[in-house]
Amino acid sequence: MTATSSGTRAKSGTRGPYQAGIRRRRQILETSVEVFGQFGYNGGSLRQIADRIGVTPTALLHHFGSKEGLLVAVLEYWDDQSDVITGRDFTGLTFIDKQRLVMAKNATLRGLIELFASLSTEATDPAHPAHDFFIRRYRRVFETFEGAFESAKAAGEVRQTIDPAVESRLLIATFDGLQIQWLLEPEIPVTAIFAAHIEGLVDRITLDAPRWKAARLTETVSQQ
Known part of the structure; x- marks a missing residue:
């Protein structure tokens, strides 16, 4: 820690502009989430983003090169935020159960969810700059879930007759559909509804749902 601190002090002359650049980049990304989420990629413009921040469109291009470059950066930013709350250290049925927490966290990130819903629809067009991103992302999410169900089968947590792909x-x-309903009607208790769905899923596919839920409860209490 001492060496790092000394190195930081030695570079104090560039620390201010460097930190300011990081803050500006984050501000642009967060504002782009709002604009693209509200108007979509095609409807949202660099001018709208720049006006909200109080800079020129040229300043945005200085950081990201083009509107397409900004979109890629926004999607990567959104993907990073999603990965933080997914809980990839968990496996099997526990990983599936933890998706309740992901939904609860997403309910606090309305701008990002609006962006996802808007752009994922636009990006069904193969010519859309985000098309490949969403293809890769949905494949990765599917493979992650499928792997969790497969490992739950291998561990004997769930019935051997379940089809992990299905x-x-x-x-x-269910996850995406509930979020779209919530975007349209914010009063919907989306977190509670999804938690109930997970409970029903566990009841349907596990060999001994009460025992598994009791073990999960014990684990949750021990972590508090």
């Missing part, structure tokens, strides 16, 4: 598609559809 369960994964249904879970993704």
